[in-house]
Amino acid sequence: MKLTIDSNVFVEAFVKGSPNTELCRDFLLKAISNYKSVALFEPALLAFEVCTAVSRATSPQAKPDEKRGRIEKAKNIFEILEKKRPNWQTISVDLPLWHAWKDNIDGKILVNKTQDEIFLFVAQQNGATFVTLDKEIKPNCSAGTVKISYPYEILKELSPEL
């Protein structure tokens, strides 16, 4: 199974008390642990987006050291995933390919945000299913462009953690 996981799944996993925290945490850990059957393709943008979100999710009263420590923890997650997991691949967007893709999907994928387009691009280029919490993306992608799923759908297909 090939997957590209949206940054919102990571972000939801680390805000305790959010409606999807447990689901996203469970899904992420299972996808990461199934290194023999799940291949993950993620844009380089993901770590940046998640670290920025961690910074925003830190209390304004937090000391600078605490804030830095939390961002370090998030960076640490991506360092482990990028350097040590055989099923994780960080993709840097190839600009000529990106422009060609943009011309090709014109009218077929109607998302407003460049971030969303980058994730969809990486998913499509690698034949991966895009896993997101954003319910607005699926109706805006024509059939046959990118396969889109929600974490709870994929979770059912994943075997238990190792």
Add this chain to the structure above:
Amino acid sequence: MCYHGAKMGKVVGRQREKKDQIDQQMAKELKQVERSLDYIATTSVPGLSWRQLLGRPNEAHD
């Protein structure tokens, strides 16, 4: 057991040992990821949506 059988048994044993080591390493790394996720989760400001945190404020429903 013949010579080749014994040799193959050793090779298979070594492969299994190596596989177990990789599995243990993967499980150890997963624990590290889990601990970092838990730390971030328990110290995050509750009540913020992923849209706010990712700076994508629009009207879409989650």
